Amino acid sequence: MAATDQHIEQLLEGLNPPQREAVTHGDGPLLILAGAGSGKTRVLTHRIAFLNHTNRARANEILAITFTNKAAQEMRDRVEGLLGRRARAMWVMTFHAACARMLRAEAPRLGYTKQFTIYDQSDARRLLKRCLDDLGVDPKRFTPGAVHNQISDAKNKLRDAEAYKQLMGSYFEQTVAEAYELYERELLRNNAMDFDDLLVRAVNVLELFPEVRDRYGSAFRHILVDEYQDTNHAQFRWLELLTTQHQNLAVVGDDAQSVYSFRGADIQNILSFEEKYRDAAVIKLEQNYRSSQTILDAANSLISHNRAQKPKHLWTDNGAGDPIKVRELDDEHAEARYVVGEVDKHVDEGGSLSEIAIFYRTNAM
Missing domain, CATH: 3.40.50.300 (P-loop containing nucleotide triphosphate hydrolases)
Structure with a gap:
């Protein structure tokens, strides 16, 4: 061979x-x-x-x-x-x-030098704050973070400042359009790109x-x-x-x-x-x-309700595994007490804390 x-x-x-x-x-x-x-x-x-x-x-x-x-x-x-x-x-x-x-080689074609600076989120928002100040925008009403999120979304959709201006409707969007235009000019003047600009x-x-x-x-x-x-x-x-x-x-x-x-x-x-x-x-x-197949059956059942999807059916050779337990409780405090109780029970029965994982949707929880 x-x-x-x-x-x-x-x-x-x-x-x-x-x-x-x-x-x-x-x-x-x-x-x-x-x-x-x-x-x-x-x-x-x-x-x-x-x-x-x-x-x-x-x-x-x-x-x-x-x-x-x-x-x-x-x-x-x-x-x-x-x-x-x-x-x-x-x-x-x-x-x-x-x-x-790619841009380190090609950026001069777009008016930048090859040594352009890449602005992280903090850099970008500092520059946006200056732009909003120059435009006389109240930072308490429209924060640099909120404006930056709108500009980032527009860039991910390949909408430049001019294209965004055509779509604006609310006063907030008008403000974003003005800030976006000034922000882009300042980035180029500083020979800088933000993270979204790389794409x-x-x-x-x-x-x-x-x-x-x-x-x-x-x-x-x-x-x-x-x-x-x-x-x-x-x-x-x-x-x-x-x-x-x-x-x-x-x-x-x-x-x-x-x-x-x-x-x-x-x-x-x-x-x-x-x-x-x-x-x-x-x-x-x-x-x-x-x-386990029990977990996959539950996942398959839930996923089957997705409106738009590429159908798949997950399976395994791992066996059925333990049943899934669902507990409905009155509020987040009851949830926390229940979770702590289950952890204590596991440890009392000789289990280890390192064997436990707790997942939640948001850090605020």
Whole structure:
């Protein structure tokens, strides 16, 4: 057996049939619908290694996108474990990191220097406060934070200050429109971009300069994206521009896990993937390795009521497990007393505090 064949056999070892299908998919768009606990990170990393081992892409021709720096580091470590040092040539990073890297080379086309400053949220809100002061806006009525949230939402939807101005209606929106315009001028004057600008300007440079779009489109022969259900419109557009030549885009996501609409995530990006990419292959990862069947049955039942969804049915070989207990209590104080009582009971019976997890919706709880 050739060395390459051995590597591929090792990559596929231990994968279930849908996982194997996702890893070995050839060229063209791919939507991997991955239920919770279905091994999606393993599938992504093994697919990257498969693309490299089968000469579909050299290491530096693969772009893998995650949503957090921690997830990016985990993916880099796993891929390096499969491919060795050559994995270091890959772009494995967050959307914002990839866009920043692109803009360090291309920003002069948009009027910035390559040494532009990236403003974090605190920097951005300080600048916005100065803009609001210059406009004579009462900071108690319209806080920099509230105005910044509106501008951030507009940028995630690729609406510049002029486009936002056309949509304004309320007095607050009129104020935001004026602040947005001044804020953008000040950012450029300071040779600075805020966090949202990294996406917006990366889209701008690909839209305005076809030669840049073609160069990056050719450079990245395969693009892979994790947590696709959490992408916003700017991220969707950036990926669309990068894949105009080859459409070798593999996305992993689960519409049932979309919880970031308040940050601009657009669930339609995953729900309409097959409309955008007509030749897309769709693979469902439904075997769960984490939970009991009792928990999955409850999850399946709840998810079945979602109005818009990609149907999946999660299952496991882990067995039925313990029944789920539901307790309805009068108020939050009764809830707290009940939880403390259950913890005490567990410890009294010889259990450890480290075996207990308490989840809640908001920190205020």
